[in-house]
Amino acid sequence: MGRYWRTLRRFWGTAVAVQLEYQANVLIELLAVAMSLSGSLFLLSLFYGPDQTLGGWSWAQALMVQGLYTVFDGMATTWLRPNLGAIVTHVREGTLDFVLLKPIDSQFWLSLRTLSPAGLPEIGLGLGLLAWGSHQAGVVFTLSSFFTVLVMLLAGGLILYSLWFLIAATSIWFVKTWNATEVLRALLASGRYPLNAYPPALRLLFTLVLPVAFLTTVPAQVLLGEAAAPMLSAGLALAVLFFAAARAFWLFALRFYTSASS
Amino acid sequence: MRIFGLNRRIIRVLLGSQYAHMLEYRAEIALWALSGVLPFIMLSVWSGSDARSGLGLDGVALDRYFLSAFLVRQFSVVWVVYAFEEDALLGRLSPYLLQPLHPLWRYVAAHLGEQLTRLPFAALIAAVFFAVRPQAFWLPSLGGFLLAWLATWLAFAIAFLFQSLIAALCFWSEKASALERLQFIPFLFLSGLLAPLTAFPPVLRVLAQWTPFPYLIDFPARILAGQPVDLLAGFGAQLAWIALLLPLVLLLWRAGVRRYSAMGA
Amino acid sequence: MIQVEGLSKIYRVAEKQPGLAGTLRHFIRRRTRDVTAVQDVSFRIEPGEMVGFLGANGAGKTTTLKMLCGLIHPSAGEVQVAGHRPQRRQAEFLRRITLVMGQKQQLLWDLPPMDSLRVNAAVYGIPDAVARRRIKELADLLELGEELTRPVRKLSLGQRMKAELLAALLHEPEVLFLDEPTLGLDVNAQARVRQFLAEYNRRTGATVLLTSHYMADITALCPRVLLIHQGRLFHDGPLEALADQLAPEREVRLELESPVSADDLAGLGRLEQLEGCDVRLLVPRDQLTAVVAQLLDRFPVRDLDVTDPPIEELIGGLFRQGRV
Structure with a gap:
């Protein structure tokens, strides 16, 4: 375990070093985040006039959802895209072999190899938006609600990671599958809005098949006191389930890789 | 006759080979087509929202608008800057520059080949949409369809030229493709892909009309959906943007190629 | 340290004809074929x-x-x-x-x-x-x-x-x-x-x-x-x-007093090079002594040299011809 921890510190140390090689990126990233967030807020505002709600959610409540979405988007930029996107490159250039020959778990290596600080401002802004929206919506912060949000964010992050990793792992067969992650991203964009804004059939889809609901809507509901402990544990169970599926699929993919690749 | 090194035979060979090449990537392209579902997600939010009444698109008109926006987007997606960047990185660019054919034609052919490959997938998605919402089904008039087609092609031309401009900047800076990311954000919000322009506050709507973005999605999509549009103003704006961008692209490319060969990279 | 016994690897690969028609055919029905990459290899290191x-x-x-x-x-x-x-x-x-x-x-x-x-x-x-x-x-x-x-x-x-x-x-x-x-x-x-x-x-x-x-x-x-x-x-x-094993022939280089024609050298191995007085012949190993004796006997030889062809050429030749 100590070896994994030490490796992780080295991984992220080098990642930050790489970023420092390209300072301009940080600036561009900041600009992109600012533009993107103001665009999203503008779009959201189009749904709200005087006395209007979106699926029964007030403006402040919808801001909470938007804030959570922004956090997860930042998570994708910081963690998922740089790491899981590199899997395709590894497969295409044959450098996956180097990873497989290291005496360390290959999923650990591929999932945590790097970190892009460029997404951190987005996470910060998202948390800020969440806090502001909660405040406006009259949420009273307690230690337990703070703890709940943290757990929900972790569970959501794990679900997001597992989905993303599942798709990235298919590159063992199809090599160029980063388009599939684009499909995932497009579908995840539905998490920008409260679940109730969608027609019933889509609500079902976003809860059971592609659990976007557990990323943004459910945590917001828990904070608002509209959903209770069972929802929280459902989210956690789902996270564990998805992670187990991702792990099993990776082991299966490796078996295929080692028996069929050339 | 040759225009920018192009003649009939070259067009045929180029299109044929690029189509065959793109067919090799059909799985990828199917996924690309699928990743364009954003308009449908937005449609479902708009349909159930209180703000819908302000759109001026009642009944099935909203369904048709977003389906049209999806289709227009499918056939005006441009990725020349990424292809160019990869070619430059892998050293494929130098041989292209030696050929008596403007390298941009190669990318144009690749895009057309890709659109042809994409056609069945886009049609399939549209068919699924109609199966879910049969009441939205419509067939545009032949004239309307041809006009929409023309408008989509012009939209493609604007997007292509715009991105070629960014690609040309790659001759100077490695970071040029980041500009593409930055311009994509206003495109997303101002083109009409996520919300019809009629949803915008009047001031912003006027402002948006001075950017090229509404002519990339909103204008062609409205023609296709059978909405009343000012054809003259729309096509006029599209042609004006092309007239502005084309000489810029050609000049910048020539300067870029000169710089590239001078550096001997 | 390394022991390999009867090692084999068979791949299944997709087959596709070149060109558009081939692509379309492949699109509809994928045909595969087994390729043996390694067959029954054994060694110890x-x-x-x-x-x-x-x-x-x-x-x-x-x-x-x-x-x-x-x-x-x-x-x-x-x-x-x-x-x-x-x-x-x-x-x-x-x-x-x-x-x-x-x-x-x-x-x-x-x-x-x-x-x-x-x-x-x-x-x-x-x-x-x-x-x-x-x-x-x-x-x-x-x-x-x-x-x-x-x-x-x-x-x-x-x-x-x-x-x-x-x-x-x-x-x-x-x-x-x-x-x-x-x-x-x-x-x-x-x-x-x-x-x-x-x-x-x-x-x-x-x-x-x-x-x-x-x-x-x-x-x-x-x-x-x-x-x-x-x-x-x-x-x-x-x-x-x-x-x-690869080179059953050896190379004989001759420097002669006076030029000869190709016909003069007929029957004395394979002629590789003939430039005035300089001659290169490839001679099967078992005939080497007999051929050298004949050469010395029939021509005014100033210098004679027998070498193995470079190993690189031999292996390169082997791969080119695909024999074995």
Whole structure:
């Protein structure tokens, strides 16, 4: 375990070093985040006039959802895209072999190899938006609600990671599958809005098949006191389930890789 | 006759080979087509929202608008800057520059080949949409369809030229493709892909009309959906943007190629 | 150290005709075909041996190498490397081997090699003090200095390869698999890599299995050669023995007092070159004495020289003709 921890510190140390090689990126990233967030807020505002709600959610409540979405988007930029996107490159250039020959778990290596600080401002802004929206919506912060949000964010992050990793792992067969992650991203964009804004059939889809609901809507509901402990544990169970599926699929993919690749 | 090194035979060979090449990537392209579902997600939010009444698109008109926006987007997606960047990185660019054919034609052919490959997938998605919402089904008039087609092609031309401009900047800076990311954000919000322009506050709507973005999605999509549009103003704006961008692209490319060969990279 | 018994690998590959029609046909119905990449290969390599692995492109070299590392599962046969079955890729096994691929790199492109080395030290669980000492030793041996603190993208190909070797050897593996380690390097850099490998083998007693397109690598480093052709082991032994097997002819060079015509030389072996007084003939080994006697008898010979054709040409010829 100590070896994994030490490796992780080295991984992220080098990642930050790489970023420092390209300072301009940080600036561009900041600009992109600012533009993107103001665009999203503008779009959201189009749904709200005087006395209007979106699926029964007030403006402040919808801001909470938007804030959570922004956090997860930042998570994708910081963690998922740089790491899981590199899997395709590894497969295409044959450098996956180097990873497989290291005496360390290959999923650990591929999932945590790097970190892009460029997404951190987005996470910060998202948390800020969440806090502001909660405040406006009259949420009273307690230690337990703070703890709940943290757990929900972790569970959501794990679900997001597992989905993303599942798709990235298919590159063992199809090599160029980063388009599939684009499909995932497009579908995840539905998490920008409260679940109730969608027609019933889509609500079902976003809860059971592609659990976007557990990323943004459910945590917001828990904070608002509209959903209770069972929802929280459902989210956690789902996270564990998805992670187990991702792990099993990776082991299966490796078996295929080692028996069929050339 | 040759225009920018192009003649009939070259067009045929180029299109044929690029189509065959793109067919090799059909799985990828199917996924690309699928990743364009954003308009449908937005449609479902708009349909159930209180703000819908302000759109001026009642009944099935909203369904048709977003389906049209999806289709227009499918056939005006441009990725020349990424292809160019990869070619430059892998050293494929130098041989292209030696050929008596403007390298941009190669990318144009690749895009057309890709659109042809994409056609069945886009049609399939549209068919699924109609199966879910049969009441939205419509067939545009032949004239309307041809006009929409023309408008989509012009939209493609604007997007292509715009991105070629960014690609040309790659001759100077490695970071040029980041500009593409930055311009994509206003495109997303101002083109009409996520919300019809009629949803915008009047001031912003006027402002948006001075950017090229509404002519990339909103204008062609409205023609296709059978909405009343000012054809003259729309096509006029599209042609004006092309007239502005084309000489810029050609000049910048020539300067870029000169710089590239001078550096001997 | 390495034991291979009846090793085979069969791939299933998709078949596609070129052109649009072929693409469309392939789109509708995928046809596959089994390709035997490696067939019934057996050999043993003792600890400390340096063995050259020869074969044309696609002969099955890389597939065999990958099976020895555990990257590919064999279709049939048994492999044992350092007492482990490679395909299980246990951590203890991976710590004892290394793979260097000349055309692929594990070092991070944007960072100095030192950063990648520190990552590797953590991954292999090497204490920092030990890692520092080893890096110093290997860097001295490889003549690497401040290159280790410059971004990889700014290094020359030769420097990069040396840094790759350092990264691959940091954990002191006992078995080295080297796939084209000198590919694309200039002659000087090739020689330095070669010297380093010989020195490393001498100091640590590591077992080395090496493929290369450059025969000089093989002749300089490997007393023993495995030649794989169309998936089968064709030769296992010293390089010279391979030459005898491959080249049933020897080359006779003549310098004559006066010019001769091609007709004059008829029946005296295969004429390779005839330029005035200079003649090159290829003569079967068993007829050599008789032919030389005749030559001396019939022509005014100023100088006569008998040589083996260069091994590179022999093997190159073998691969070109696809015989065996």
